[in-house]
Amino acid sequence: MNIHEYQGKALFKANGVKVLDGVHCTSVDEALSAYDSLNSKVVAVKSQIHAGGRGKGNLYCPNTGDLLMEGGVKIAFSRDDVETYATNILGHILVTKQTGEEGKIVNHLYVESGCDIAHEYYLALLVDREKKSVLIMASTEGGMDIEEVAEETPELLHKVNVDPNAGLMGYQIRDLGLALGLSGAAHKSFGKMLRSLYALFVKEDCAMVEINPLVRTGGDEMVALDAKVSFDENAEFRHKDWDEIRDLSEEEDVEIRAKETGLSYVKLDGNIGCLVNGAGLAMATMDVIKLYGGEPANFLDVGGGANEEQVKTAFSIILEDPNVKGILVNIFGGIMRCDIIARGVIAATEALDLNVPLVVRLAGTNVDEGKAILAASTLNIHPADDLAEGAQKIVQLIGGEI
C-alpha cells in the first residue's frame, strides 16, 4: 500500500525525521493561503500522486488532452507563480514514466518551504529478500535515478543489512555516514535521522521508505526533501489507521472490490478473461494464453477454498471489463472440489446471462463428477483436459489464430 508524499512527511515529522514546513492542499485557494502562511521566499508546489518521476512529468487537460505544463513539481518565486502552478496541476492529468500513458488525475498538492541545499543524497530502506533482512541503501548521488547509479557506478551505492536479532548498530550508522563523506554536525544529524527512520520502518511495517533527495542544508542539517513510503499489506491488521490514509482513488475500484470478497484480481489489457485457483497457476494460465496467440484480460486467483458465491463474483468482475471476448476457467482441485466449481460455474453463467464463449478445464479432486455436471448442462460450455488445450480452445473460439 502506497501513501502520498505529504502523508509520508507527516509520518516523518511525528517520528523525529526532519522535514521542511509544508501544507497539504486540495484547491488553488488553499495553495495560496499555504504560501502566505509558510513565509518562505521560495516554495515548491508538488503534485501528489502515487508514482515517481513527477518532476519530469507533464500535465494534460483531461477533456481536451492539451499539454498544460511541463513538470509536476515546480519552484514558485511568487504568489502568482503558486496560483499558476496550482491551477495547472489540480484536477489535471499528470503523466510520468511510471504512470503509463493514461497518467493519473492530481487531486492533492503539497506546498513546501524552500531550503538552502548544500548537497543531495539518496537514502532508502527496504526488505532484502535474498539476505532476509532490512537493507539500508545510501548514495552521494541524490536526485538521480538510483537504478542508473546502481548500474553505472555501483561503488557509489552503499549498502548496510540490519541483523534482525541485533537491530541497527551504531557502527553501521557511523560507517554509512562516513561513506557519504559526512562529518561534524551533518554526520551527527544523519545518525539521528537514520535511527529514527529505521525505528519508523519497523514500527509502521513499511515495505519501503525512499528519500530522494535527502539533503544537507547550508547549516549542516540532514532534511528529507522527498518521502516515498509504502506499507506491507499483510500487516494491515495491526494498523487500523491505514484505512484513514489510504487513497482509494489511487487504486483500481474493481481490484478493491475483488479483495473484499477474498479474490485477487489484476486488470490487464487483453480480451480473454481467466478464472483460476492459486496465484502461480493463475500466472501460468495467462502465460499459456499468450503462448497460443491470445491476450489475457486479467489475473484472477479465487484462492484455495472458493465457494459458489465467490465464483459468481469472480465471473461478474471479469465481465465488467468490456474488452472480454471469452473466458477460460482453469481449476486444479485440491481442497477445492471440481464438482463444487462446476456447479458454481453453471450457477454464475445462468445468473449473469453469459454470452461470451466459456472454456472450462478441471483437474484434481472429484474431476469426473465435475466434468459430468458440466456435460449434463445445456449451457454452451467447452470442456478441456489440460491447460494447453483450454488455452488453444478459447483463442480459437474468440476468432484468434493459433
Place this chain on the structure above:
Amino acid sequence: MGIWIEENAKVLVQGITGKQGMFHADKMVEYGTNIVGGCTPGKGGQTVELQGKPYPVWNSMFEAIEATDADATVIYVPPPFAGEAIMEAADAFDQVKGEGVVVCITEGIPTLDMVKAVAFVENRPGVRLIGPNCPGIITPGDGGGAKIGIMPGHIHAKGRIGIVSKSGTLTYEAVAQTMSIGEGQSTCVGIGGDPVNGTGFIDCLAAFEADSQTEAIVMIGEIGGNAEQEAAAWAKENVTKPIVGFVAGATAPPGKRMGHAGAIISGGKGTAEEKFEAFEAAGIACAKDPSELGAVLLEALKKAGLRNE
C-alpha cells in the same frame, strides 16, 4: 527416503483445534500421515477427533515434543500469531531434541515478522523452516506416506522425481505431469510465494542431489526476486541429476503484485524472461507451458539414460 521427511515421520499440528487446522489434520490422517497430536495454547488436555480417532492437544510445543518425540510440525495459525508459532516450534525442537522440521502453511504473515522468525530459525541449525504461504511438503509412501500440508494427497505416488516450487496449485500441475509419463515423486516441497521465507530452492536442490531415491528434479519458479537465478547458477556447478523447469508470470506487468506477496516485478528485475534465461544457461530443460512439463521431463530422463522408450 525422500528429503527431510520420512514416510513415517511423526507430525504435530499447531492450531489443531481451529477450523483450518482440524480440517487439514483430518485429511493428513486420511492420507496416512503419522499425526501424533497438536498444540493450541489454552486447550491442553483436550483431544480432537480425526478420522474417528482421538488425538491429544498440548498447551505448548515444548510439552508436545517432549511427549511425542515429533519430527515435524505443521502450522495453521492465523497471520497475527504465525510468526511467533514458528519461533515457538523452532525453540522447542532445538531445546528438546536439537532438530525438527517446521512447515508453515499460513498466508499473509507480515514480512517483518518473517524477517524476525527466519533469523530466529537460522540461529538453530538443526531446525528447518518450510514456507510460509506454501502447500507444504509430501513424501509419498507405499500405501500412504507423509503429507504435511494442504496438497491433495491422492494425486501423488511414490517415485523418483523431486519437485520444488514456489506455488501451490502449480505444484499439483507438476505432480500430474510426472504422473502422466508414469513417474512418481520422491518428495514435493512447496517453498511458498512470500518475499521472505525459510527453505529456498538451493536447499531443496542440494537435498535432492544427495537423496538416493531422487533421480531427476522439477523446479517451478515465479516472477520476483532472483532466487531462481541463484539456484540455477548453483545447480550448474553442483547438481548432476537432470532438472526441468518452468517459471510463471511471463505476462505479468511490472509493479503489480500477482497474488503472492513476492510475485512482483520491481525496477525491471525478477522477470520470467531473466529466470528462463538463467535456467537455460544452467542446462535446465524448460517448458514454456506447464502442460508440457511431462514431455520435457521424459526427454530429459531419456537423455540421461533413465528411460528407454
